[in-house]
Amino acid sequence: MLVWKMCSTRWLLPLLMAALAALPLPAQAGGRRPFAILGPEQGLPSGAVLCLTQDRDGFLWLGTENGLLRYEGGQCRHWSLEDGLPSAYVSRILPDPEGGVWVGTLRGLVRFRNGRFEPAVFGTEPVGTVPTFIAQDRQGRIWVATRKGRYRQEGGVHFKPLPEPMQGSAGSLAEGSHSGALYLAGPEGIQAFYPDGSIRRWGPADGLSAGGVSLVAEDGEGRLWAGAGLRLFMLPPGGARFQDESRRLKAALTTSGTPFLDRDGSLWLPTQDGALHLMGDRSEYLDAAVGLPFRWVRTVFRDREGTLWVLGPALARLQGQGRVRNYTLSHGAFGEVVWFITHDRQGRLLVATDGGAARLGPEGLEVIPGTGGRRIKALTEDRAGTLWMVTTVGPTLWLKPGQHQAEVAPLGDLGREVNTVFQDREGRLWLGSTRHGVLRWDPARRRLVQEAGPAVAGLGSLGAYQFSEDPQGRLWVGTTAGLLVREPEGRWRFFTNRDGLQTFTVYGAAFLPDGSAWIHYQEPHGLTRVRLENGHLRILEQRTKGHGLRTNLIYAVQVDRLGHTWVSTDQGLDRLDPPVHLGRDEGMASEDCAILSLLAEGGDIWVGTANGLVRYDAGGPQAPIDPPEARILQVVRGARRLAPPFEGLGPVPSREATLEFHFAAPSFVNERALRFQVRLQGLEEDWHEAEGRTVRYPALPGGRYRFEVRAANGDGAFGPAEGLDFTVLSPWWKRWWAATLAILAALTGMYGIFRLRLAALARSKAELEAIVAQRTRELRTRNEELSEALGNVKQLSGLLPICAHCKKIRDDRGYWNQLEQYITERSEADFSHGICPDCAQEMFPEVALRRRESKA
Numbered sequence: 077m078l079v080w081k082m083c084s085t086r087w088l089l090p091l092l093m094a095a096l097a098a099l100p101l102p103a104q105a106g107g108r109r110p111f112a113i114l115g116p117e118q119g120l121p122s123g124a125v126l127c128l129t130q131d132r133d134g135f136l137w138l139g140t141e142n143g144l145l146r147y148e149g150g151q152c153r154h155w156s157l158e159d160g161l162p163s164a165y166v167s168r169i170l171p172d173p174e175g176g177v178w179v180g181t182l183r184g185l186v187r188f189r190n191g192r193f194e195p196a197v198f199g200t201e202p203v204g205t206v207p208t209f210i211a212q213d214r215q216g217r218i219w220v221a222t223r224k225g226r227y228r229q230e231g232g233v234h235f236k237p238l239p240e241p242m243q244g245s246a247g248s249l250a251e252g253s254h255s256g257a258l259y260l261a262g263p264e265g266i267q268a269f270y271p272d273g274s275i276r277r278w279g280p281a282d283g284l285s286a287g288g289v290s291l292v293a294e295d296g297e298g299r300l301w302a303g304a305g306l307r308l309f310m311l312p313p314g315g316a317r318f319q320d321e322s323r324r325l326k327a328a329l330t331t332s333g334t335p336f337l338d339r340d341g342s343l344w345l346p347t348q349d350g351a352l353h354l355m356g357d358r359s360e361y362l363d364a365a366v367g368l369p370f371r372w373v374r375t376v377f378r379d380r381e382g383t384l385w386v387l388g389p390a391l392a393r394l395q396g397q398g399r400v401r402n403y404t405l406s407h408g409a410f411g412e413v414v415w416f417i418t419h420d421r422q423g424r425l426l427v428a429t430d431g432g433a434a435r436l437g438p439e440g441l442e443v444i445p446g447t448g449g450r451r452i453k454a455l456t457e458d459r460a461g462t463l464w465m466v467t468t469v470g471p472t473l474w475l476k477p478g479q480h481q482a483e484v485a486p487l488g489d490l491g492r493e494v495n496t497v498f499q500d501r502e503g504r505l506w507l508g509s510t511r512h513g514v515l516r517w518d519p520a521r522r523r524l525v526q527e528a529g530p531a532v533a534g535l536g537s538l539g540a541y542q543f544s545e546d547p548q549g550r551l552w553v554g555t556t557a558g559l560l561v562r563e564p565e566g567r568w569r570f571f572t573n574r575d576g577l578q579t580f581t582v583y584g585a586a587f588l589p590d591g592s593a594w595i596h597y598q599e600p601h602g603l604t605r606v607r608l609e610n611g612h613l614r615i616l617e618q619r620t621k622g623h624g625l626r627t628n629l630i631y632a633v634q635v636d637r638l639g640h641t642w643v644s645t646d647q648g649l650d651r652l653d654p655p656v657h658l659g660r661d662e663g664m665a666s667e668d669c670a671i672l673s674l675l676a677e678g679g680d681i682w683v684g685t686a687n688g689l690v691r692y693d694a695g696g697p698q699a700p701i702d703p704p705e706a707r708i709l710q711v712v713r714g715a716r717r718l719a720p721p722f723e724g725l726g727p728v729p730s731r732e733a734t735l736e737f738h739f740a741a742p743s744f745v746n747e748r749a750l751r752f753q754v755r756l757q758g759l760e761e762d763w764h765e766a767e768g769r770t771v772r773y774p775a776l777p778g779g780r781y782r783f784e785v786r787a788a789n790g791d792g793a794f795g796p797a798e799g800l801d802f803t804v805l806s807p808w809w810k811r812w813w814a815a816t817l818a819i820l821a822a823l824t825g826m827y828g829i830f831r832l833r834l835a836a837l838a839r840s841k842a843e844l845e846a847i848v849a850q851r852t853r854e855l856r857t858r859n860e861e862l863s864e865a866l867g868n869v870k871q872l873s874g875l876l877p878i879c880a881h882c883k884k885i886r887d888d889r890g891y892w893n894q895l896e897q898y899i900t901e902r903s904e905a906d907f908s909h910g911i912c913p914d915c916a917q918e919m920f921p922e923v924a925l926r927r928r929e930s931k932a
Contacts (some may be wrong), residue, residue, distance in 0.1 A: 107401025107691055108367035110663030111392040119152030120145065125391050127334065129169045129177065130379050133707055134742025137177050138391070139166030144179055144188065148709065148740035149747040151769070160193040162186060162204060168334075173216035180210050185220060187233055191719035196220070198227050199237045209249035211258060219258055221249050226260070226269075238269075252294035253337055254313075259300070263288035266302055278302075283318030284309055291329055295354060296341020303329050303345075324352060324359050327372075334375040344376035351376050351386060367402070368392065381701055383744050395663030396692070397745065402665040403441055403689035414684030416454040416496075417675040421461065425682070427689055428452035433465050433482070441689075444475060446482030454496040454672075459503045460519075466494035468510060490515055490524040496672070498543030500551060508540030514553055514560065528568050533557035542584025542672050547591065550608070554582035559595065561608065569611060576615040578604060583672060586633040586641070592616055594641060600628035603643070624652050632674035634681075636694065642676050644669035644683050649692065655791060661746045664690050703795030704743035706752060706787040711800070712736035722800060730807045733776040740769055741787035741795070749790040757782040778806025 115122050124141040131137060136147040143156035143164045156164050161181065168180035176189030178196075184204035185196040195203045198220065207220045218229040227235035248261045258269045265279035266289055280286045290304040298313035301321075305328045309318040326349060333346030343354040350363025351373045362368055362376075370388045377385045384394040416428035425436035432447035433455050447465060450473070455465040461477035464485070471492050474485040485491055494515070496508040505517035507524065514528040530538040539556040546552060551562040558572035559582045573579060578601035585593045588605075595604040602620035606613050621628050625643070632644045641652040648659035648667040659667045666687035673684025679695015711718045711725060714732035718724050728735065741750055753763040754771050758781040766785070781804065786797040877886040884892040896907040917924045 106366060107403050107689075109362070109398070110395040110400055110402055110665070111367055111369050111386070112395055112661075113369055114147075114391045114393060118147070118150055119154070120147070120391060123389050125387055126165075126167050127169050127375065128377055128385065128387060128391070129171050130377075130742075131171045131177055132173065132175050134380060134705070135707070135740075136379065136385075136742075136744070137169050137171075139169045139179065141165050144169075147744075148769075149742070149744055149750065151740070153709070155188070162193070162195065168207075168210050170210060170212045170218060178210065178218055180207050182206060185210065190721060190723075194233045196233050196235060198222065198235045211249040211251045213251045213258060214253065214256055219249060219251070221260060248289075248291050248334075250293050250335065252298075252300070254294055254296060254298040257294070259292045259294065261289040261292040261302060265289060266292055266300075278311070278318065282316070283311075283320070290331060291333065291335060291345070293335035293337065293343055293345070295343040295356075296337065297356065299343075299356075301335070301343060301345070301354065305329060308345075324354070326361065330372060330374060333373065336376045336378070338378055339382075346373040346375050346388075348372045362386065379744060381743060381745055393744065395661065396658065399693040400658065400663035401691040401693075402663070403436075403691070404665050404687060412688065413670050413686050414689045415452065415670050415673055417673055417682045417684055417689070418456055419675075419677065420457045420463070421459075426455055426457070426463075427684070428455050428465065433463075444482055445480055446475070447473060456497050456499055456505075458499050458505050464497045464505065464507075466497050466507065468495055469493060472497075472507070487524050490526065495539065495541055496543060500543075500545050501549065506543050506551070506553075508543065508553065508555075510539045511537040513538035513555070514540050514562075528553070528560055528562070532560065532568060532570055541582070544585045544587065544593075546587050546593065546608075552585040552593065554584040554595075556581050556598075558582055559585070559613075571613045575613045576604075576606070577613075578602075578618075583631075584633070586635050588635055588641070589639045594633045594635075596630040596633050596643070600630075602628045603630060603633065619652070624655070626650060626657065631669050631671045632683075634674045634676035636676040636681065637678065640694075642674065642681055644674045649674075649681065649683050649690070651694075657749075657790065658690075658692060661748055701743075701745065701789070703793045704741035704750065704787040704789060705795045706739055706741045706785045706798050708737060708739050708783070708785060708798055708800055710736075710738040712738070725800070725802050728776075728802060728804045730778065730805055733778075733804050734772070734774045735776065735783075735802075736770060736772045737783055737785070737800075738770050739766075739785045739798075743787070743789060745789065751788045751790070752785060753788075753794065754783070754785045757784065776804045778804050 114120050120138070121140055121142065125138050126141065127139040129137050138145040138147060141164065143154055144161060144166050146153045155161055163181035163183035165182045166179055170178045172178055172187060172189060176187060179186050179188055183206065185207045186193045187196065197203065198205050201224065205222055207222055209221045211219045213219060220227040220235060226238045228238055230236040250259045252259060256271045260267045265277060265284050268276045278284055284302060285304060285307045287304060289302045292300070292302045294300050300311040302309050302318065306322060306325055308321045308325050308329070310321045311318045325347065327347045330346040330348060336344040338344060345352040345354065349371050350361045350368055353360045353362060364371055368386060369392055370390060372388050374387045377387070379385065382397050384398060386392045413430045414427050418426050420426050427434050427441070430451050432450055433444045433452045434441040435444065450470070451467055452465050453468045455463060457463045463475040465473040465482060467473070471484045472487055472494050473482045475482040490509065490512055493510040494507050495510055498506045500506065507515040507517065509515055512526055512529055513532065515524045516527045518525050530536055532538070535557055541554040544552045549564040553560040557580055558570060558577060561569045561571070563569065571577060577595065579597050579599045581598035583596050583598055585595050587593045592605050592607045595606055602618065602625055604615060605617040606615055619625055627645045627647050629646045630643050634642045636642060643650050643652070646668055648657060648664055649669065650657050658664050664685065666685035668686040670684040670686065675682040679693060681692040681694050683690050708720070711722055713725065713728060713735055716724065739752065743750060752766040752769065754766045755761065755763050756773060758779050759776070782799050782801045784797045784799040786794045788794040878884070879892065883895050885895055885898040886892050887898065899905055900907065
């Protein structure tokens with residue numbers, strides 16, 4: 077009896093330990109993993125997604141009950157019966173190493189590449205033969221199991237039948253990445269086809285279930301896993317018999333599920349209550365208890381960027397690359413907001429919340445008795461083991477060693493309305509009051525002592541926020557009036573905006589490895605990096621939005637063990653240099669972080685938010701994510717929609733010179749953070765941001781062009797550009813031959829017009845010459861007449877002497893002649909004589925009188 081007990085104990089303990097290792101941790105102990113459901117907003121159906129894979133270019137392909145989908149990040153492209161798919165029910169998809177995908181449907185296997193579907197040819201079997209299962213080996217070849225036998229891809233879409241017949245109907249087909257074998261599961265057991273041509277079989281005599289096997293898979297270390305229903309078996313590498321591992325299952329294996337081999341060699345098995353993750357001797361469940369938004373799982377898939385996808389009743393994506401855990405307090409008996417985070421002397425996490433103080437234990441977050449329902453703003457455990465908890469608006473609480481319930485600490489009026497509590501490296505306990513400034517606990521006299529009150533700032537009250545201790549042992553305190561610094565000898569220094577700080581209210585400080593410190597404020601003024609030298613504050617740097625920060629409102633700052641600066645803001649959690657951003661899209665329960673609620677210890681970053689506690693795993697190796705590579709997916713030319721390789725693009729006629737380019741990038745960490753830049757060389761040389769994932773160029777003029785697009789994740793570097801060259805033909809009237817004909821026609825017309833003009837000028841010349849001749853003759857006749865007339869004209873000229881009294885003129889002979897005689901002789905003028913009134917009056921006065929009287 078004693079021997080039996082000893083033997084049973086010897087075997088029971090290892091079995092118990094193995095069973096405990098196989099059990100998942102409580103949900104709250106490991107936190108809840110954040111998942112996002114993809115659905116109609118991304119162009120996906122609400123359900124009915126049956127399979128998925130990733131092609132050579134990095135895009136995800138989804139098989140559904142209503143066609144084939146390519147997920148392009150935030151949107152989908154759909155192919156169905158109208159596009160040539162033989163059946164809208166797509167049950168299996170595998171990538172083609174040469175590009176495109178293999179698609180298994182209810183009406184046969186087809187390859188989709190270059191925008192068209194090609195049916196697979198299985199020897200002499202008719203086109204459209206339905207595959208039972210398909211798999212892909214390490215060489216990229218496709219293996220197919222049908223009702224009539226096995227086939228292996230020979231080349232292109234042609235498959236060669238294999239001589240070894242199957243035993244019974246196939247249950248599943250899988251390729252072993254470690255051994256290179258192809259495993260075929262069925263009612264009779266498992267058949268393994270090795271690369272050297274050998275075949276091995278396992279059945280009930282080798283430890284498998286008599287009911288057959290519906291699922292088979294090989295992990296990265298060569299373990300062969302097989303099962304059906306609630307039975308799971310494992311064959312160790314080199315082993316001869318399967319071991320029963322059914323204890324690892326808490327639900328039946330999914331009948332139509334597909335195992336997935338992860339990049340680290342671990343194996344995911346789909347079950348009716350989550351996914352079982354097999355990691356050698358360890359296993360864990362990814363289920364609703366840890367955040368999976370549904371129960372049964374069809375398959376699991378990890379893309380090249382490390383994002384985990386889970387397919388079940390819907391398609392879910394793990395956010396934050398698996399590094400984010402949420403402790404949403406709405407699932408526990410405490411408040412929502414986490415105001416402060418620290419560790420106790422045993423290394424357990426302590427949090428201060430709106431609903432009390434809590435510890436993180438094996439069963440998750442546990443409320444400390446006596447604090448439930450109280451708003452705890454900060455807490456710390458001193459060297460004596462007393463846990464101090466402050467409440468801002470009420471009394472300070474403590475939990476002394478050996479006690480199980482917190483109580484009000486007998487600290488008098490100074491112990492009320494305390495913001496924060498801190499223990500320095502010397503073991504001194506400091507409290508920051510909302511009105512009385514900096515307080516110190518005197519354990520000898522068991523009372524609080526005011527160390528730096530409102531008088532240091534010359535104010536009536538002084539509120540103290542965060543305490544920090546630098547490597548020199550100086551105590552830095554953020555207050556409502558500025559920054560207080562206590563020198564190791566006990567002297568206090570006070571710094572305000574007159575010393576270069578941005579504003580009066582300082583929240584706190586965080587120290588960098590070089591001895592400088594980041595200062596952050598209550599107001600949105602970003603970060604100020606300072607150094608304390610010889611009692612003076614030296615301003616080194618100012619960080620604001622757009623200079624490493626997404627926002628100027630900083631709630632908390634911490635520096636991790638690697639010297640990286642972390643800040644919590646109203647928009648999530650950020651790391652400076654190199655930048656990392658966490659928000660809702662990365663899995664945070666809330667982007668609204670709590671004031672001074674940030675802890676960077678070890679490789680974990682803990683941040684308190686308005687909806688619980690968030691943990692980010694910043695430690696361990698982080699595989700760098702390469703900048704995304706943009707892909708041109710479609711070109712719309714007139715009424716034609718062209719797909720890669722765009723063979724039909726050709727020279728674009730002028731009537732179709734309005735082109736649309738559709739593009740995307742196979743990056744799925746956070747599609748909303750993707751940025752695209754485009755340019756059309758030949759029209760523009762500079763890059764510019766694209767709004768959305770489509771650009772349109774209307775009525776392009778004739779010429780040669782190159783369209784280019786590139787992508788970046790947020791503020792990261794841009795990946796390589798993808799380009800597409802094309803030519804737009806000019807209108808016929810702008811082409812060289814049209815221009816040549818136009819020039820020739822113009823020259824011909826000009827020559828004709830020139831000839832006509834010459835003829836017209838000749839006629840005009842002749843007419844003018846005739847007119848000139850006529851006018852010449854007329855002028856000649858007139859001249860002759862004038863000459864004759866002039867010959868008869870006598871002219872008077874020269875100086876004529878005339879008598880001043882009688883008016884006689886002396887001729888050239890010296891004789892005096894009457895005036896009229898002289899003129900008559902020398903001209904054709906004749907004279908008649910009369911008498912003027914004056915002469916008449918003078919010579920005949922009586923006659924003149926009579927004439928006047930007669931007139932009167």
